[in-house]
Amino acid sequence: xxxxxxxxxxxxxxxxxxxxxxxxxxxxxxxxxxxxxxxxxxxxxxxxxxxxxxxxxxxxxxxxxxxxxxxxxxxxxxxxxxxxxxxxxxxxxxxxxxxxxxxxxxxxxxxxxxxxxxxxxxxxxxxxxxxxxxxxxxxxxxxxxxxxxxxxxxxxxxxxxxxxxxxxxxxxxxxxxxxxxxxxxxxxxxxxxxxxxxxxxxxxxxxxxxxxxxxxxxxxxxxxxxxxxxxxxxxxxxxxxxxxxxxxxxxxxxxxxxx
Amino acid sequence: xxxxxxxxxxxxxxxxxxxxxxxxxxxxxxxxxxxxxxxxxxxxxxxxxxxxxxxxxxxxxxxxxxxxxxxxxxxxxxxxxxxxxxxxxxxxxxxxxxxxxxxxxxxxxxxxxxxxxxxxxxxxxxxxxxxxxxxxxxxxxxxxxxxxxxxxxxxxxxxxxxxxxxxxxxxxxxxxxxxxxxxxxxxxxxxxxxxxxxxxxxxxxxxxxxxxxxxxxxxxxxxxxxxxxxxxxxxxxxxxxxxxxxxxxxxxxxxxxxxxxxxxxxxxxxxxxxxxxxxxxxxxxxxxxxxxxxxxxxxxxxxxxxxxxxxxx
Numbered sequence: 244x245x246x247x248x249x250x251x252x253x254x255x256x257x258x259x260x261x262x263x264x265x266x267x268x269x270x271x272x273x274x275x276x277x278x279x280x281x282x283x284x285x286x287x288x289x290x291x292x293x294x295x296x297x298x299x300x301x302x303x304x305x306x307x308x309x310x311x312x313x314x315x316x317x318x319x320x321x322x323x324x325x326x327x328x329x330x331x332x333x334x335x336x337x338x339x340x341x342x343x344x345x346x347x348x349x350x351x352x353x354x355x356x357x358x359x360x361x362x363x364x365x366x367x368x369x370x371x372x373x374x375x376x377x378x379x380x381x382x383x384x385x386x387x388x389x390x391x392x393x394x395x396x397x398x399x400x401x402x403x404x405x406x407x408x409x410x411x412x413x414x415x416x417x418x419x420x421x422x423x424x425x426x427x428x429x430x431x432x433x434x435x436x437x438x439x440x441x442x443x444x445x446x447x448x449x450x451x452x453x454x455x456x457x458x459x460x461x462x463x464x465x466x467x468x469x470x471x472x473x474x475x476x477x478x479x480x481x482x483x484x485x486x487x488x489x490x491x492x493x494x495x496x497x498x499x500x501x502x
Numbered sequence: 503x504x505x506x507x508x509x510x511x512x513x514x515x516x517x518x519x520x521x522x523x524x525x526x527x528x529x530x531x532x533x534x535x536x537x538x539x540x541x542x543x544x545x546x547x548x549x550x551x552x553x554x555x556x557x558x559x560x561x562x563x564x565x566x567x568x569x570x571x572x573x574x575x576x577x578x579x580x581x582x583x584x585x586x587x588x589x590x591x592x593x594x595x596x597x598x599x600x601x602x603x604x605x606x607x608x609x610x611x612x613x614x615x616x617x618x619x620x621x622x623x624x625x626x627x628x629x630x631x632x633x634x635x636x637x638x639x640x641x642x643x644x645x646x647x648x649x650x651x652x653x654x655x656x657x658x659x660x661x662x663x664x665x666x667x668x669x670x671x672x673x674x675x676x677x678x679x680x681x682x683x684x685x686x687x688x689x690x691x692x693x694x695x696x697x698x699x700x701x702x703x704x705x706x707x708x709x710x711x712x713x714x715x716x717x718x719x720x721x722x723x724x725x726x727x728x729x730x731x732x733x734x735x736x737x738x739x740x741x742x743x744x745x746x747x748x749x750x751x752x753x754x755x756x757x758x759x760x761x762x763x764x765x766x767x768x769x770x771x772x773x774x775x776x777x778x779x780x781x782x783x784x785x786x787x788x789x790x791x792x793x794x795x796x797x798x799x800x801x802x803x804x805x806x807x808x809x810x811x812x813x814x815x
Contacts, residue, residue, distance in 0.1 A: 244610070245610035248607055248608075248610055248613060248614050249607070249608050249610070251607075251614045252604055252607040252608050252614050253608075255604075255614065255616060256593065256596070256604050259595075259596060259600070260593060260595055260596070263595035263596070263645070264595055330591055330592060330593045330596075330601065330604065331591075332585075332587045332589065332591040333585070333587075333591045333605060333608070333661075334608065335557055336555050336556065336557060336580055336583070336585045337580060337605075337608040337609060338577045338578075338580040338581040338609065338610075339580075339608060340577075500556075500557065500558055500559040501517070501559050502516055502517060502558060502559075
């Protein structure tokens with residue numbers, strides 16, 4: 244019961260902190276808006292007719308999955324910096340299991356990402372991305388799964404980095420290739436062998452594909468936009484999630500006190 | 503009196519380091535004691551406190567806190583301690599009450615509730631009591647951002663006392679505070695201490711803060727160089743002597759020798775007091791003196807002399 248209490252407390256704190264931090268709130272919307280607003284609209288105007296599907300919706304779904312994944316991952320990585328600052332110092336001397344701290348952090352950062360996703364969806368609606376209420380509701384579980392995968396990925400990266408400085412240097416290197424390899428904004432149905440291989444070992448690929456599975460379910464565009472079925476995506480995501488979480492937690496707990 | 507902290511042959515060597523940050527230290531702290539760990543920057547104070555508060559693994563040695571081994575009983579140890587960190591540990595965007603509430607939730611004192619209004623009466627009462635002592639009842643629901651440095655420190659102390667810890671660790675708590683805030687904080691801490699009867703383990707590099715402690719432990723380069731009450735520490739640190747001179751130096755020298763006093767002669771004669779007072783020695787001397795000085799440094803001066811001596815060696 245105490246551990247459950249602690250997980251909720253840690254998650255609540257993360258979420259509240261985000262809501263109170265006005266500049267961060269604003270900045271978190273800028274990046275996706277640029278991609279969907281500018282890139283999406285440009286591609287849509289020039290490529291949609293050739294591609295045979297709505298490019299705006301394609302980029303919208305890709306960026307949505309990508310933001311959920313990346314934002315949760317980078318939020319979890321901030322645990323390195325937190326350890327030497329603010330309330331988190333107190334969290335680490337509280338009688339709370341390290342596993343609860345990690346779970347609470349993943350949960351909290353997932354909530355933060357989902358709050359950002361609401362902003363993205365509203366913007367998508369304004370731009371004219373076709374979205375029904377049914378699709379929106381169906382997207383919620385897929386969105387949560389994308390967050391959790393990002394959170395587990397974050398712990399995995401975090402466990403292998405010593406300092407926030409190094410994390411800030413490395414993080415773009417592990418996130419940007421994924422952004423392109425996962426086909427968040429670019430179709431990856433046809434790829435040269437090396438890129439094909441790289442794209443299929445990229446965790447984000449499956450989060451993006453899962454979101455598109457939900458979005459394009461039952462539409463004629465499904466075959467052109469989606470790579471694998473929902474079940475395959477879920478299986479691969481579960482595999483990645485388990486490996487990242489297990490190894491990440493193990494190394495994090497081990498390295499945390501051994502300096 | 504029961505011992506609440508016991509440290510035996512504690513050693514810490516950081517990974518990739520050539521020397522020990524903490525080098526085989528042993529000491530114990532009694533329940534209710536105010537214990538000060540004093541030393542210059544880099545002496546090993548923060549390393550020691552990090553190990554004692556379970557956030558850093560030791561290299562070797564045995565540490566027991568509140569009867570529990572810090573490795574095997576880490577969780578039980580954490581329940582029994584409160585920690586005030588060198589770096590502020592409050593969330594600036596949260597209110598004072600939220601900072602306290604999250605802490606209480608984390609320690610499992612009260613079940614989690616997202617709003618103050620939903621918290622049990624018992625909690626509300628305790629928070630108001632503590633806020634009253636601080637005089638921040640009006641600002642309880644304001645973000646910490648609006649608080650002064652001294653105020654924030656006090657709030658951290660309130661928060662750390664919520665779970666009524668047996669031992670309160672304070673790691674250089676007055677760093678970055680102005681003299682008035684520092685004085686206020688100490689008065690408040692003494693008051694809290696007499697109310698809650700908490701054991702206090704303080705690290706500081708200010709001697710005057712350590713002077714109020716029951717015992718002072720001075721460390722440098724990871725080793726204990728002095729351990730005792732402030733009076734004992736003072737006695738051990740301070741060398742009192744007379745500095746005298748005379749026109750007839752030869753006569754003075756033979757007289758000092760005749761009286762059996764230990765002395766060294768340089769520009770001036772430096773005469774150790776032994777178990778006599780300065781007045782007794784001066785009274786015994788017949789040779790007319792041209793210079794008479796009593797070297798009686800303050801504790802602060804003695805501490806500085808010692809630290810500088812350590813650095814030179």
